[in-house]
Amino acid sequence: MPAGLMTGLYVFMLATFLGFEVIRRVSPLLHTPLMSLTNAISAIAVIGSLVMAGEQRTGLSTLLGTLAVTASMTNVVGGFLITDRMLRMFKRK
Amino acid sequence: MLDAAVSLAYVVAAGLFVLALKWLSAPATARHGVLAGEIGMFLAIIGTLLRTHVASYQWIVVGVVLGSAIGTPMGLFMPMTAVPQRTALSHAFGALAAALVGTGEYYLQAPRVGTFTMTALAVEVLLGSLTFTGSLMAFGKLQGLLPGRPITYRGQNVMNLSLLAAAVALAALVVARPGLTMLFPLIVALALVFGVLLVIPIGGADMPTVISLLNSYAGLSAAAMGFVLSNDLLIIAGALDGSSGFILSMIMCRAMNRSFSNVLFGAFGRVKEGPAAAAPEKPVRSATPEEAASILAAARSVIVVPGYGMAVAQAQHQVRELYDAITRRGVDVKFAIHPVAGRMPGHMNVLLAEADIPYDRLLGLEDANPALAEADVALVVGANDITNPAARHDRTSPIYGMPILDVDRAGVVMVIKRSMRPGFAGIENELYYLDKTLMLFGDAKAFVAEITKELAEGGRVPAPAARPEPAAARR
Structure with a gap:
């Protein structure tokens, strides 16, 4: 098994546990913003899409990459904007 | 050199993402979380573009522009009632x-x-x-x-x-x-x-x-x-x-x-046939907006239980006006929120926040039930199965064992509902047939607005003289 893969598995496992611990503490009050924020963060897939659309190795990969950039940029932009809009509404008396 | 810098940017981005979620745990710091996420994303994208051997930016630009053009209006103008769809x-x-x-x-x-x-x-x-x-x-x-x-x-x-x-x-x-x-x-x-x-x-x-x-x-x-x-x-x-x-x-x-x-x-x-057959004979008590208003005005504490029906009727702003009207009369008003009320986790909280209801008035399941037992009035707006006492005692009920909001333990229960039609699970709600329950038939938005109107016209709803007893409610 390649070393990079092992590191990847460790990273995945630790990040999952960390995610559990951090997210368990999020108040139910904010579960909707939580979902839209994690969704925006996982739109980090945009970096894989950018590489594919930018390198232009084949026509197919350029096409798929461009579509993927579009889809993930929609989430990056829309996700952060709507999360912030929601959170701005939560006010104490 | 560049490679190392970009790798470092990735590490910083990962840290910022974790911080973003950590800050989201409390409303006071939550917006810092969004900012942290945005900075992390920005660093990662810039770093990626610097490191990649980009043949030409043309398709990247197309994708980024298109995605931003779709995402911006979705983020800025999507009404809060549509948040589940957007998600x-x-x-x-x-x-x-x-x-x-x-x-x-x-x-x-x-x-x-x-x-x-x-x-x-x-x-x-x-x-x-x-x-x-x-x-x-x-x-x-x-x-x-x-x-x-x-x-x-x-x-x-x-x-x-x-x-x-x-x-x-x-x-x-x-x-x-x-x-x-x-x-x-x-x-x-x-x-x-x-x-x-x-x-x-x-x-x-x-x-x-x-x-x-x-x-x-x-x-x-x-x-x-x-x-x-x-x-x-x-x-x-x-x-x-x-x-x-x-x-x-x-x-x-x-x-x-x-x-x-x-x-x-x-x-x-699919669970639908069964106890429903016996239902139509049982009597229910209904009340007018005026009667509802006088009961609310006479209460010391009121707990509102919102459900998907409130979202469908887009009644959150009317609920806010009612909240203001009752609060002005010195009544303590809180909101009890079941985790699965609505169509996504936290749906009700966002709608009530949109209507400017302070979040310290919102109770989760654990805090809500002790409060409901003490409350004079529970006002159910568009919620059904999550208030059904059958979940506590009826072993044959499909929702048996589901944690519910114990609205039946409040002094008086008022339920705003269009008709006696069962909720999503197709189960009769025995709450509606209790002696202490008053059914307020009508559209949630219109009915809540009418109650508020009655309360605002001060003269017609007398100031509280005594606590309402269930028996005081007219048939």
């Missing part, structure tokens, strides 16, 4: 991106793909494709484009599971022989169909669980992409998203006293 759609987009990159990567590398990379690719594309169509179906149901009721037929579960098994078997074959490029589109097609079939038998009230589960899948497909591209930042962000979705679906399942498999394969909505 379903964003899961679809995220999963689509993963499936597309996975497909592209496979055709770039095939037939020389290592077993491990190929496994990750298969997971990425399977999860991405089924989450894409599954989320689109969820979007269609939430948006009202598809019937919200479960669509079921004989042999559905056998059909779905064999479809999934076929997709996984083909994927395993391609992992063993990555050169079988003809099989790849078939795997994608099977996963796409499976996503559709997985979600159509699931009814509206189960959407909080399904949306959370799709959230988790979308995250896992992004993490799988991280393995394919050997990118730790992707693995971390995907794992965070995956565990968040998983935690939320567990919370939702627990709030319904059901298991994952029961939600996915149980088609809850």
